Amino acid sequence: MSQHSNSDNNPKTSHFIRNIVIADIDSGKHKSIKTRFPPEPNGFLHIGHAKAICLNFGLAAEFSGLTNLRFDDTNPCKEEEVYARAIEKDVRWLGFDWAELCHASDYFSDFYNFAVELIEAGKAYVEELSADEMREYRGTLTTAGRPSPWRERPLEESLDLFKRMRTGEFEDGRFVLRAKIDMASPNIKMRDPTIYRIRNITHQRTGDEWHIYPMYDFAHCISDALEGITHSLCTLEFEDHRPLYDWVLDNISIQAHPQQIEFARLNLDYTVMSKRRLKMLVDEGLVDGWDDPRMPTLAAMRRRGYPAAAIRNFAEVIGVTKSESIIPLGVLENEVRNELNATAPRAMAVLDPLKVVLLNFPEGETEWFEAARHPQDESMGTRRIPITREIYIERGDFMEQPVRKYFRLKPGGEVRLRNAFIVKFVDLIKDDNGEVIEVHCELDPQTRSGMPESSRRVKGTIHWVSAVHGVPTEVRLYDRLFNVENPLADKDRDFREFINPDCLSKVTAMVEPSFIEAGGFCQFERVGYFCHDAQDSTKEKPVLNRTVSLRDSWAKRGNK
RNA sequence: UGGGACGUGGCCAAGUUGGUUAAGGCACGGGGUUUUGAUCCCCGCAUUCGCAGGUUCGAGUCCUGCCGUCCCAGCCA
Numbered sequence: 261m262s263q264h265s266n267s268d269n270n271p272k273t274s275h276f277i278r279n280i281v282i283a284d285i286d287s288g289k290h291k292s293i294k295t296r297f298p299p300e301p302n303g304f305l306h307i308g309h310a311k312a313i314c315l316n317f318g319l320a321a322e323f324s325g326l327t328n329l330r331f332d333d334t335n336p337c338k339e340e341e342v343y344a345r346a347i348e349k350d351v352r353w354l355g356f357d358w359a360e361l362c363h364a365s366d367y368f369s370d371f372y373n374f375a376v377e378l379i380e381a382g383k384a385y386v387e388e389l390s391a392d393e394m395r396e397y398r399g400t401l402t403t404a405g406r407p408s409p410w411r412e413r414p415l416e417e418s419l420d421l422f423k424r425m426r427t428g429e430f431e432d433g434r435f436v437l438r439a440k441i442d443m444a445s446p447n448i449k450m451r452d453p454t455i456y457r458i459r460n461i462t463h464q465r466t467g468d469e470w471h472i473y474p475m476y477d478f479a480h481c482i483s484d485a486l487e488g489i490t491h492s493l494c495t496l497e498f499e500d501h502r503p504l505y506d507w508v509l510d511n512i513s514i515q516a517h518p519q520q521i522e523f524a525r526l527n528l529d530y531t532v533m534s535k536r537r538l539k540m541l542v543d544e545g546l547v548d549g550w551d552d553p554r555m556p557t558l559a560a561m562r563r564r565g566y567p568a569a570a571i572r573n574f575a576e577v578i579g580v581t582k583s584e585s586i587i588p589l590g591v592l593e594n595e596v597r598n599e600l601n602a603t604a605p606r607a608m609a610v611l612d613p614l615k616v617v618l619l620n621f622p623e624g625e626t627e628w629f630e631a632a633r634h635p636q637d638e639s640m641g642t643r644r645i646p647i648t649r650e651i652y653i654e655r656g657d658f659m660e661q662p663v664r665k666y667f668r669l670k671p672g673g674e675v676r677l678r679n680a681f682i683v684k685f686v687d688l689i690k691d692d693n694g695e696v697i698e699v700h701c702e703l704d705p706q707t708r709s710g711m712p713e714s715s716r717r718v719k720g721t722i723h724w725v726s727a728v729h730g731v732p733t734e735v736r737l738y739d740r741l742f743n744v745e746n747p748l749a750d751k752d753r754d755f756r757e758f759i760n761p762d763c764l765s766k767v768t769a770m771v772e773p774s775f776i777e778a779g780g781f782c783q784f785e786r787v788g789y790f791c792h793d794a795q796d797s798t799k800e801k802p803v804l805n806r807t808v809s810l811r812d813s814w815a816k817r818g819n820k
Numbered sequence: 821u822g823g824g825a826c827g828u829g830g831c832c833a834a835g836u837u838g839g840u841u842a843a844g845g846c847a848c849g850g851g852g853u854u855u856u857g858a859u860c861c862c863c864g865c866a867u868u869c870g871c872a873g874g875u876u877c878g879a880g881u882c883c884u885g886c887c888g889u890c891c892c893a894g895c896c897a
Contacts, residue, residue, distance in 0.1 A: 446823040457895040521831045
C-alpha cells in the first residue's frame with residue numbers, strides 16, 4: 261500500500277533514439293539491443309552523465325537488452341583507479357547494473373592488430389611531423405590540408421616503425437600513427453587523423469606493457485564492435501566523428517558495425533557541467549571535494565539527500581533530443597521534492613529559534629504527543645513528541661507588527677502548534693536593542709490533539725521544538741553554487757568569479773529528538789527535506805544537510 | 821568564406837507515410853481541500869510551430885531562399 265516511491269512510474273514520452281530502436285527491432289535489424297556507458301575514469305560522474313546512464317541502461321532494459329559499463333582508459337596520463345571505483349558506485353546507486361564491466365585497455369592487442377592491418381593495407385602510416393607541423397599541414401576550416409611528406413612512406417617502413425614504437429624505442433611525440441583518409445576533406449576529422457601516439461608512462465591497468473596508446477576515434481568504435489554494441493549513444497560534439505567511426509570499422513576485418521547516434525548533452529543553469537572545471541573547483545579547494553553537496557556530481561547529490569529515483573525521473577522528464585538546451589535547476593528540485601514528499605517521514609525542527617514560554621504549562625513537566633510520521637501515509641506509523649513549558653519556534657513565525665495576511669503568531673493572535681494545541685499571544689520581552697527575545701503565550705487546553713476542540717479553526721499552524729528536549733544540531737544549508745545562470749557566458753571572466761558566496765551556510769537548529777535517534781532523512785515540516793550527512797554526522801555530533809527546501813508560496817509573494 | 825547539426829508557448833518537449841482540435845511536464849495565474857502558507861484537486865495558459873515565399877483541397881510536417889544558435893583545425897575523451 262505504501263509504495264514509498266513514485267519512481268519510474270512516469271509515462272515515457274517517445275524520443276528519436278527510442279524510435280530508432282523500435283524501428284530496428286521491427287525491421288529485424290536487431291533481435292535485441294546492446295548499449296554501453298563509456299566514461300573515462302578521470303573524474304567523478306555528474307548529473308549530465310546521469311542522463312546518459314539512464315538513457316543507455318534504461319533503453320536497453322526497456323527492450324530486454326543489455327548494457328556494458330566500459331572504462332575508456334586509453335589515456336594513462338589522466339586516468340586513475342579511484343575514479344573508476346567511484347563511477348561504479350555511482351552507476352549502482354542510480355539503480356543500474358551492467359552486463360559486463362569492460363575496459364578499453366582489455367582490447368589493446370586487438371587495437372594493435374587492427375592498426376597493423378590498416379598499415380598493411382596502405383591505409384595508415386607512421387608520421388614523423390611534429391604536432392606543430394601537423395597542425396600546419398592540416399589546413400584550416402576553410403582551406404584544404406596538404407599531404408604529409410611521410411604519407412607515402414613504404415608500408416614496410418611504417419610497419420617496422422610502428423612495431424618499434426610499441427616496444428618503447430622512441431620518446432613521446434617522436435612518431436604517431438595516422439589513418440590515411442583525405443587531407444582535403446571538408447570534415448577536418450577526416451584529414452588523416454592520428455590513431456596512435458607514444459606515451460612512455462605506466463598505465464593503471466596494463467602497467468608498462470604498452471608504450472603506445474590508441475586515440476579515442478580508433479579505440480571507441482572497435483570497442484563497441486567487439487562488445488556487440490548495437491546502438492552507440494554519444495553527445496552532439498561527436499557528430500563530426502561519425503564518418504571516422506564508420507571509416508575505421510569499414511576498413512578493418514571486423515564484422516559488427518554499431519550505429520552511433522548523437523543526442524544533446526544536459527546543461528543545468530547556475531552550475532558548470534564539465535569534469536575539467538569541476539576538478540578545478542576540487543583541486544583549488546573552492547569546494548570540499550567531489551562529493552561536496554554543492555557540486556552537480558552524483559556523489560554530491562547522494563550525500564545531499566537526492567534520491568536516485570528523483571534523478572531517474574528527472575532524466576526521463578527532460579527528454580532526449582538533438583537540440584541544445586539549459587534546464588532550470590528547479591526542474592531537478594521538483595523531482596527531488598516529488599520523491600521525498602512521498603517517502604520522507606515528518607519531523608519538526610527550528611532553524612532560527614525564538615523562545616516561547618507557555619505561561620499556563622506547569623514548570624518542569626513534559627507532555628507527550630503522538631504524531632503521524634506522514635500525513636497521507638498512515639503505514640509509516642507515529643512518533644512521540646515531547647512538549648514543555650519552554651519551547652522554540654521559528655523567528656520568522658512571529659511578527660510584532662504583522663504584515664497583511666500574516667497567519668502566524670502575532671500580538672493579540674492565536675496560532676496552532678503543530679501536533680499539539682492552540683496558543684494565544686500574551687506578551688513579549690525585548691533586549692536592549694529592541695530585539696524580541698521571548699514571547700509569552702497561553703495554551704488552550706481544550707485544543708490538544710485528540711480533544712474535542714482540537715479541530716477548532718485557526719489561521720496558522722507553526723512548528724516548534726521543546727527547549728529541554730530539542731537537540732542542538734549543526735545544519736548545513738545549500739544554495740546554488742553560482743550566482744549567474746550561465747557561469748561560462750562571459751568570455752572575459754573566469755567562471756570561478758561567479759561562485760555564490762552564500763552557497764553554504766551553517767546554522768545550529770533545535771531538532772526533534774526522534775529524528776536524531778532515527779537517522780536517515782526526513783521532512784522538517786514547513787521547512788524542507790533534510791538528511792544526516794554520511795561523511796560528518798556522528799551520534800555525539802549530528803550534522804544535517806538540507807536536501808531541498810519546501811515550496812514556499814508565501815515567501816514567493818514577497819510579503820516577508 | 822568549409823563541413824556538421826539545431827530552431828514548436830517563459831523553460832523542456834510530443835507531434836504516425838501532410839489532414840488539425842498543436843500531447844505532456846515545469847513555471848505562471850485563479851479556485852477548492854488541508855493541524856505543513858507543503859502535498860493533493862480542479863480551471864486557465866501557442867488561431868500557431870525561427871522568418872519569407874511556394875506546392876497542395878489541406879503543411880509544424882514537402883520544396884526554395886533567408887535569419888539565428890551550437891560544434892569541428894588535441895599526439896583529450
